[in-house]
Amino acid sequence: MNDRSSLDEFAGGPGLLGPPHAPRGREEGTRAALIAFGSTVIFIVVALWAILSSDAWPAVQKQFFNWDHFVAVFPEVLGGFWLDIKMFLFAEVVILVFSLMIAMIRSLRGPAFFPLRALAIIFIDLIRGIPVILLILLLGFGVPALQLPGVPKSALFWGLTALIISYSAYTAEVYRAGIESVHESQRMSARSLGLTQGQALRYVIVPQAIRNVIPALLNGFVSLQKDVALVLILGIREAVREADIYAASTFNYTGYIAAALLFLLVSVPVARFTDWYTERDRRKKQSVST
């Protein structure tokens, strides 16, 4: 309050800056914004100075940030990135459906469903225990080598399958957490109305569960959107692989920067959206509980 009264004096007496309480919030908001902006600018300047003043910077700049190379490699990388996007969209849809099925199976109760539950748990444990990259290698190189009749031999097919299987195991656990977050009384009242276990899950539990885990699912989107690049290990020409090929022939790595920029272009908006949605959801829940 002290600086407030001195401000008032400075401004020619109380009242000239407006009523003492109402605008204070706005004033402080502006001040906070200025501080945030100032400290951000200072941080960026210091960081840039530290990088640019390094002795090795000119060499790194030539190797990674070369405009001519950027222009030359960009169309290839962009073409590869389009494949990344297509793989991501296709895999995500399959994952969302497949993992929900696994989670629902895992949530069934009663001794009759034991074998199904056990299968779901074994699947989740096994798949989550293997590194994604290893799964891609095993399926991508292993299955086509078996030369089974009627089984696809495309590396793309098996690379995507590996990603889908791996992400489904994780996403199933996300769904399961959501299913368990719905209060037991909801299941009980659904069952008391004569609904079967499956109907109770489908109409009562799962719709509420999904609502509860949307932020976690969106988080998985961001993760998968980048991890599709892992199929490059099978020689699939997506964005990073294209940059790789360019680097191998020119010894210039600007293609990697181009690929990184493209990935950022998609993942940052999704991440921002996730934050926005989570915050909105949190507020909504708070307003209900009060």
Add this chain to the structure above:
Amino acid sequence: MTTPKLEIGGVWKAFGDKEVLRDVDLVVDHHEVVCMIGSSGSGKSTLLKCVNLLVPIDDGTILLDGADITAAGVNQNQVREAMGIVFQSFNLFPHMNVLDNITLSPRKVHGVARAEAEEKAKGLLERFGLSEKVVEYPDRLSGGEQQRVAVIRALATEPDLMLFDEVTSALDPELVAEVLDVIRGLKDMGMTMVIATHEMGFARDVADQVCFLDQGRILEHGPPKQIFSTPQEPRTQQFLQRIIDAGRL
């Protein structure tokens, strides 16, 4: 002699080491209203959940219209379809509006067409003074309204036995009456009901038979006049005395 609507014989139930029902016998005739009273933890709720097959019993039999519903191989869903249960905490489905809450079971379990189910639901809502709430979501309703919707939801499948599990315990005092009135209305329609309640005045008014439960046993049962005026068991007298001291009777 006709078969009673519900016949509970020698039912035992334990959760771990804790015995919550000990050799419970109870016969409910057609169109009879039975109120169960007793302190919290005496087994009233558990008994209702056993009848609805939400909690499996350890021993004994439960006959519905003379058929043993706890025997192996009984289709639990079919048994539940024949009775309605309303819980203390309403348990409406928060992601559905009032109409969808009510029509879910008729449509999905009983295969009633949507238009028909909705028409019937609206009729029920109108009868219980809720016709303006058809498209509201549960979180926009008062506790009393939510509980009345829960009763209608249980009625929508046309059960001929209704179970009430302390349905007014979670309500603000001024909202209790509107829910109890609904139950009185059902009595007038001839519904067979088993009601666990802490509302002694209501139990005295509405019950044909009152059971006093204590530590998992039915210590005493009889017409309300007998239980409330001349209780025989010391435990019953003690329980009722405490209620009277608290000004609740």
